Amino acid sequence: MSIERESMEFDVLIVGGGPAGLTAAIKLKQLAAAKGQDVSVCLIEKAAEIGAHILSGAVMDPRALTELIPDWKAQGAPLKTAVTEDKVLMLTETGARAVPHGLVPDALINHGNYIVRLGNVAKWLGEQAEALGVEVYPGFAGAEILFDEAGAVKGVATGDMGVGRDGEPGPAYQPGMELHAKYTLFAEGCRGHLGKQLEARYNLRDGVDPQTYGLGFKELWEVKPENHRPGLVVHTAGWPMDNATYGGGFVYHLEDNLVAVGFVVGLGYTNPHLSPFEEMQRYKTHPEIRKYLEGGKRLAYGARAIAAGGLQSLPRLIFPGGALIGDDAGFLNAARIKGSHAAIKSGMLAADAAFEALMTQRQRDALTAYPSAFQDSWLHAELYKTRNFKPYMKKGLWLGSFLFGAEQKLFKGKVPWTLHNSADHLELRPAAECAKIAYPKPDGVLTFDRLSSVFLSNTNHEEDQPCHLQLKDASVPIGVNLAQYDAPEQRYCPAGVYEIVRENDVPRLQINAQNCVHCKTCDIKDPTQNINWVVPQGGEGPIYQGM
Secondary structure, rough: OOOOOEEEEEEEEEEEEHHHHHHHHHHHHHHHHOOOOOOOOOEEEEEOOOOOOOOOOOOOOOOHHHOOOOOOOOOOOOEEEEOOEEEEEOOOOOOEOOOOHHOOOOHHHHOOOOOOOHHHHHHHHHHHHHHHHOEEEEEEEEEEEEOOOOOOOOEEEEOOOEEOOOOOOOEEEEEEEEOOOOEEOOOOOOHHHHHHHHHHHOOOOOOOOOOOEEEEEEEEOOOHHHHHHEEEEEEEEEOOOOOOOOOEEEEEEOOOOOEEEEEEOOOOOOOOOOHHHHHHHHOOOOOHHHHHHHEEEEEEEEEEEEEOOHHOOOOOOOOOOOOEEEHHHOOOEEOOOOOOHHHHHHHHHHHHHHHHHHHHOOOOOOOOOHHHHOOOOOHHHHHHHOOOHHHOOOOOOHHHHHHHHHHHHHHOOOOOOOOOOOOOOOOOOOOHHHHHHHOOOOOOOOOOOHHHHHHHHOOOOOOEEEEOOEEEEOOOHHHHHHHOOOOHHHOOOOOOOEEEEEOOOEEEEOHHHHHHOOOOOOHHOOOOEEEEEOOOOOOOOOOOOOO
């Protein structure tokens, strides 16, 4: 289809309206104002509104935010609940043992941090960006990378609207816009659709470890006042995971009788019968978790993949015409169970480099000052200290926890060795070699099914559009995934998107794309990497309310 698109020109284009992208936009405008310069900054976000696709636990370290906006408290930033108490529990099926405070690694000490609803923080950052003159456009998905004649990134095209399922323009068809810039910063979050393409085109992953991931679930509950302890942070390891499978849970007590409960399953698990969603539901039945939730009401649900590989899995950050920031690169610190502070810092560092380049009349070259500044930053030092966390966890819960704890407590992370990560999709074993897992039926009070959960995520996609979950080879779901792995996509998807249906006893894969919560797990965990997640029409997907 030959498309004639309108175009707009900017100094800097930012793709993604999470903490990293919004911070980069704010920092650029702050630098321009300090120098009396006019720098045009455009930020696009695929969600219908800023913050609607943001999902995080979240305990936030305010260090980077304080560097960006020193008076954030006076400006009304929604960091309302300071951490008052940390608890780290090792769970068995019916019991729990608290890790003595003196043995808890510094990475899990949260004094000075805040329990937040990160979607609300993103919304507030969006307001700050707009007040500084950033052009913020929610509801516009970056669908295609644009390149100039020299092969440098010159911007992106937003997605076409009104295309039918057959790929042809419908009666409401509107072509996307071309957004051109001197520099483009990609801040799409974990497993970014465009970031993945940039890594391949510019060989950004050469010489580094594969990225490894977790799938994080979160529910927001309104609990009974007598069960609420504002500022309490609970982290758990152990049950319901077995010793060989990485995973852990959290309970964060916010303000207003709100509690965030969640669970993370490392996507390097080996048993294709495992269902991360069911593990999350089972987790809530543990006595130490149930006691906070009983008598309460579930308000919201969501799921999102998490980049957890650490420093050795970071790609090269720059390429001609732009850079990767935030979790599009993978800055999250899995050992601290935190990423927002890292995303904010990376956005600031990239903005500094882009502004310096603009002031010297450069455009579409490599922002080499960005990775250099990262190397010299406190963020690099923090990630270096905890770099072995995820590889240690591959050794099993107890041995991995002991080794990481010893490295942190005895050596303060200053060890000469760096352990390495392997790709999650290579870890699945054939279904016939693995034990099946019997999960209890949901009770509709404490535990729930997928579809009622997806309903709470406010997810919506127009059905008459090209499927945004693309199969590279349509024969693989039955010929390989079902035959060898018992169709694990039915279980690893947290939203019931993938379903094996049988017609005249002939199986086929049905893709319920309208259920998709944009977690990206299918793009990560599919054993043959046959599923390619691309952006649907702008404005679609979940609408999380302050998750």
